[in-house]
Amino acid sequence: MKSNARYVLGGVFALLGAGCLIPDDEEACVLGESNGEPALVVEASPAPLDPADRIVSQEVREYLESRRQQRGIVATTVTKWGHVYDWIDINSQVPGGDVGTPPPIDARSDSGGGDCAPMAVRSELEEDPDAMGPPGTVPVLWVDPDLIHAPGTIADFLSKYGREGELPSYWMDAPPPVALDGHQHRYARANLVTENYGGEGYFNVWMPFVRVPNEQSTAEVAISRLHHPTLPHETIEAGWHVLGGKYGNFTTRFFIYYTTTGYAETGNGKGGYNMDHAGWVQVSRTMTPGTMLIPTSVIGGEQVEMFIRVELHQGKWWVRVKDEFVGYYPASLFAQDGLGTKATAVHFYGETNDDPTIPEMTESDMGSGKFPTIEGWRRQAAYIRNLQYQFHPDGDRTKFFTTDDQVKATRPQCYDVLANFSFDPNDPWQSQIYFGGPGRNPNCQ
Known part of the structure; x- marks a missing residue:
């Protein structure tokens, strides 16, 4: 049985239409009950990568150390899990100190039902107030280069997939699945192509097994500008992932990512993860890109969720987690006819990428590692629920709904997706997708 035991611890997709998909004989209040195992809490320091995997090029090392020196550090703290901030x-992040004012915190879409509501995830800084810095400061995660796996160039390190210039297949115009069988990235997603100004949903958070440091398992929302006649694709992405090579261990992390170049180039003003480059402006003192998320969901047990919203407000793309805006990307990073003014698509999805040097299909999990099925799915598979998108620049939002050809799994024998765009007024979860799988199995080689 696969296990992400790296801690020192005490078929074909279906689009399912209207209606709530909880079986009739299932108890009414199961959405967040444990009915078994409680949520998974990291009790001690996560184990680092194996020494043989801790490889970093001199180019990446010098870049990271130079980037750190340029920050004007006021203080440095260490959490009880050993992570450095x-x-x-x-x-100091913007000229003249003119940090933007976030949108008002309005009511979220339905949270899932009173006593049945799943538990809200927390960052490690929320869990360890002794690691907080001085007033007036914000945190930036620092990972010692000696702990990570980054043997390539800076461009490779900053890229989403560990190799510069790869355009993920789900941006393409729906090639037949057979054409994607050899692709290194697998997706289980729902797309909506429409003018918009943001999107949101509730993600249940997992700690999936990931095979090697340069593979990852991801769940995210992406806001994008696609298929412009002259401009490259532009995206803003936010979610949770496990990517051991970047952080030095296989914990579940909150991440952000952007590209202005269709993933072809990375760096200041071009794109990359978190705060590894210029672009992102951090506002929150407790939730920051790269932070460890705790606890995580348990199969058949307690579910842990993370509400994420991306929203264009007063010339800034803000990212909200739970009831706080974490920070923003200035819209000026993007083309005026691109994300500088609006988006043209919203995407919700799970993703894995496969190490191309290992010949067989990866065993890295997507989501919980379980395929989405109707029986018990709300405590088995990864999900994103109460999907909405912002259709008006003033902040008006509506339920996410898309066509069946836009709910796709690139290789459903390995990772699959189900959707329920519910019109049942008694279903508090409304628009939902369920996704995931174990990777390599008897039907996926």
Whole structure:
């Protein structure tokens, strides 16, 4: 049985239409009950990568150390899990200290039902207030280069997939699945191509097994500008992932990512993860890109969720987690006819990528590692629920709904997706997708 035991611890997709998909004989209040195992809490420091995997090029090392020196660090703290945070003056991130004002915190879409509501995830800084920095500062995760797996160039390190210039297949115009069988990235997603100004949903959070440091398992929302006649694709992405090579261990992390170049180039003003480059402006003192998320969901047991919203407001793309805006990307990073003014598509999906040097199909999990099935799915598979998108620049939002040809799994024998765009007024979860799988199995080689 696969296990992400790296801690020191105490078929074909179907689009399912209207209606709530909880079986009739299932108890009414099961959405967040444990009915078994409680949520998984990291009790001690996560184990680092194996020494043989801790490889970093001199180019990447020098880049990271130079980037750190440029930050103007006010203080450095270490959490009880051993993760290091540098604290910088919040006003030092923008010229003249003119940090943007976030949108008002309005009511979220339905949270899932009173006592049945799943548990809300927390960042490690929320769990360890002794690791907080001085007032007026915000945190930036620092990972010692000696702990990571980054043997390539800076462009490789900053890229989403560990190799510069790869355009993920789900942006393409729906090639037949057979054409994607040899592709290194697998998706289980729902797309909506429409003018928009953001999107949101509730993600249940897992700690999936990931085979090697340069593979990852991801769940995210992406806001994008696609298929412009002259501009490259532009995206803003936010979610959770496990990517051991980047962080030095296989914990579940909150991440952000952007590209202005269709993933072809990375760096300041071009794109990359978290705060590894210029672009992102951090505002929150407790939730920051790269932070460890705790606890995580348990199969058949307690579910842990993360509400994420991406929203264009006053010339800034804000990212909200739970009831706090974490920070923003200035819309000026993007083309005026691109994400500088609006988006043209919203995507919700799970993703894995496969190490191309290992010949067989990866065994890395997507989501919980379980395929989405109707029986018990709300405590088995990964999901994103109460999907909405912002259709008006003033902030008006509506339920996410898309066509069956836009709910796809690139290789459903390995990772699959189900959707329920519910019109049942008694279903508090409304628009939902369920996704995931174990990777290599008897039907997926």
